[in-house]
Amino acid sequence: MKIAAINIEGNGTFAQDAPAIADAVKASGAEIVLLPGNSRVKRSAAAAAAKAGAEIDTNVVDLDLTGEKVTAKRWVYRQRIFTAFSRAASLEHPWVIVTDPSLFGELCAKAAAEAQPFTAAASAATRTVISGEENAVTGGESTIRPDAKLLFVAGAGWTKKQADGALHFDEAAATITGFLAKSGASLGSSKSLVDMPEAAAAFTFMSHMNQVGQTGATPRHPKGLSTCCHGEEPHVVGWRFVNERRAVNLDANCGWAQGKADVVYVADAFAVMKKVNELLG
Ligand SMILES: Cc1cc2nc3c(=O)[nH]c(=O)nc-3n(C[C@H](O)[C@H](O)[C@H](O)COP(=O)(O)OP(=O)(O)OC[C@H]3O[C@@H](n4cnc5c(N)ncnc54)[C@H](O)[C@@H]3O)c2cc1C
Secondary structure: OOOEEEEEOOEEEEEHHHHHHHHHHHHHOEEEEEEEOOHHHHHHHHHHHHHHOEEEEEEEEEEEEEEEEEEEEEEEEOEEEEEEEEOOOOOHHHHHHHHHHHHHHHHHHHHOOEEEEEEOOOOOOOOOOOOOOOOOOOOOOOOOOOOOOEEEEEOOOOOOOOOOOOOOOOOOHHHHHHHHHHHHOEEEHHHHHHHHHHOOOOEEEEEEHEEEEEOOOOOOOOOOEEEOOOOOOHHHHHHHOOOHHHHHHHHOOHHHHHHOEEEEOOOOHHHHHHHHHHHOO
């Protein structure tokens, strides 16, 4: 396993650096390429890796080298979890590891990789050539509607066993999409719901892009309606630009009831939203 290091410093444009770094990665003849994570590298390295057919990981703070196996270490989830991971790297699909800039020298030494200087090829094209257009929305209608008056937020409760002791994924999905179609509301979600693999099959209209909160989006809508969502602080911080807030929750002591919503309906959201959909016609 060959590990190369390229010392990229100074300034450069994305248009020139992305192809030049891709060329340098390929020309290194190495399975793993280390780069220092300064602003120039951070701007262009991801695109360069894609052009070079490489995988890339940024913010790596340490490496473990055991025989042929290289393990990278980095913090995730806002510095709460320290992870160690590895990737299969080959000459056709190299692994680009972007380190913290201050650790670049130390990690190069650890990997016994002498950092090579980088020279950006000035010949890179600076004009984009459009080869065609493709609708960004694939697999159905977009549920993220920034101009909507209402943000409708679905929480993990939609996937929990209900009073009859059964799961109601399909009914939940139909109720939510039915309401979105009738009301034109934008769809938000809690982290718990978008992280749930078992929900993914039924909730195809929802992705991590819908997540509202500390590690999600902070949408701006005049009104918000939260359903089957507990109202935990890391979620509710994403509501800070939503003015009028209402929530439907079975639990009278949920987070929304503790000063986070203007109105809390202590009720079954399945029944409430079914009735709302009927009233909307
Ligand atoms: C560092 C950090 C960052 C985080 N960032 C985010 C973030 O960005 N966004 C985010 O959402 N979360 C985030 N979280 C997670 C957050 O703390 C909560 O765990 C999460 O929001 C809970 O999701 P939930 O309310 O959908 O699910 P749960 O906590 O499981 O709540 C489900 C709710 O549904 C109710 N319910 C069940 N059935 C019904 C029914 N029929 N009718 C009405 N109500 C019903 C239940 O009473 C319950 O209150 C973060 C956590 C950490 C530690």
